[in-house]
Amino acid sequence: MPLWWPLLVASLLFAIGVYGVLSRRNAVLVLMGVELMLNAVNINFVAFDAQLRDVLHAGQTFALFTIVIAAAEVGLALAIVLLVFRTHGHIEVDELRELADRDESDLGRLDHPTAGVES
């Protein structure tokens, strides 16, 4: 199998993931985009491992490594999403702008930790 087949699949997968992260408003869908990007990388790892006939199979090892890390990451991210939903009542990513640099007139609100939570 030529190397460019899996590379093409990985590129498409990564591009879809980037598109999902950048354009989706729902935080869960953004996370799914991140997962797609991670798996595109995994395909690259495995493809090059087979192509280069690595005796230590470092590519496959790293693919497994990435899967484990990704599982942990998704667990953490979903917990955050859950908390965001509890505090804000929604998980629209483009609505979550409390960390923006504010005008000086807004600086006083930073003294209150609950600022921006009212809705």
Add this chain to the structure above:
Amino acid sequence: MNGVLLAALLVPYVTAAVTLFAGHRSEVATKGIAVGGSALGLALAWVVAFAQLGDAAPLAHVFTSSRTVGPPIQLATYVDPLSAVMMVLATTVAFLVQVYSLGYLADDPRYPSYAALVSLFTGAMLTVVTADDLWMLLVGWELMGACSYFLIAHHWELADARAGAVKAFLITRTADLGLLFAIFVLGDRFDTYRISTIMRAITEAALPRDGLWLPAVLVAVAVIGKSAQVPFHTWLPDAMPGPTPISALIHAATMVAAGVFLVARTYPLFLSSPSALTLLGLVAAVTMFLAAVYAMVTHDLKRLLAWSTVSQLAYMFGALAVGAWSAAILHLLAHGAFKALLFLAAGSVVHAVGGATSMDVMGGLRDKIPDTFVTMTLGFGALAGVAPLAGFFSKDAIIHAAWEEAVHGRLVWPWVAWLLVASMVATAALTVAYSLRAWLLVFFGAGPEDVHDSPATMRVPLVVLAVPTALGGLAVTVPWILGGDRGEHLFHWSTSVLMTLLVIVTATVVLVLYNRRGREMWSAVVVPHPPIDWVWDRFLVRPVRRLALVVRAGDRDVIDAYADGAAATARGAGGLLRRTQTGSVQGYLMVVVVGAAAIAVAAGLLA
């Protein structure tokens, strides 16, 4: 003996530090340390001094020496009879002032710092009189200026005291520049800063007349400022808001006496340059008369005494200008005794009438404070030159020396000597008049009823000082204590008889005026503000202020502009950057992706 001298030098400084440290923790301890320290300093100074009187070889020692390029700066001491008598004078007056202050400042909240500064002042004066290195002398000299500043401003809640302190400090500091530059010139010329070496070199080198006029005139400027002579004379009367014992210390034993001492110490320098002596003589002639006139018309007891100090210091400079070295030192010692007595007695009088210093509220105090009356009478008598008190002998010796110089003219131009003689005789008459006036106004006539006598700690120093005031004149019979036979005869029957006649005539006139007109003996014109202050203000103070304004503008509009500009630039750039902080995570990611893509494309194109 050098160890004892070092101890005598260090004791006042240590006392000052310990007094400050003890502070308010224990009132008894602070007072004990202050008085005990000055007593110890007194004892040590007397031990050193009495061995050095007469023809003993001067005690010279170099404790340590700097290792730098150029002539070494040394911690060197030199005690000859002149230093010895000055040490005795300074420590004695300082000790009496400390004892007196126990009573005078009994309830003063700032007593610890006061006592510490008095000790420091004494230490500075001892440093000056024993220093054999010009830089060491300068250190003591400047330290005295700083101490006088702090002590005059002791009552710093009074605007007068603050202004007087600043004035004293600024005027003496301005004049001190003369001493600084004199040190530069002398060090450059003789390649050493040791005073004894320089003076020996000047004596032995047979320099051309006025070959060293520059350092001599510079030293003269410094001593004119320190000793409050024209045109630097206004700071001393304005220093009167300070506590009265401080006035005694400044006027009798330390600050102003240091000026006379410095001329006496560097006398070979002055003898080699008659132009500096002429300058001193002219300044003295003008000062003594002017100050006496001011003393005639002032209504403030302390200002009267201050003007009399200026006038009497001018006598000493006049004597030095005509070569009467021993007479000048004798008058310095006599003046130290009777002026300390007069100021301490004035403090007692002020204490008795409840703090006022104007003679208008005094009068009839003869019976109410008898000890002060007797001792102050002796002091005024000595000031006026009444035989046989201390001031009589020394003043007559000076006047006779000036007369001799005028007739035989060796050092200065005869007309300067004649001017000095005329000024001295006129001033002597004025001195009798204002002394008698003050004496009559304070102790006779009607006065306040509510009078309380001073405590014993204030009366005992008066009695102690009355002894040298009364008997100190006998020192003219033993001029050898100042060392060597200078061929000066200090006592002359003709001058003494003439001066006594002058005293009697002037006193009679004043008494007649007093009987006829009462307390307003002569028209009490308001004392004109010394016009010299106007000159200083116009030509020194205001230009300096204007210069300061220019410097401030340069600082604000040029240097600050760069600093502020840098800050504004950073702030503006930051303002641009904060626009990007929208809070939209996807926006940030978009920037990252586009940036990464751009870098990849650029890398591909370049590779």
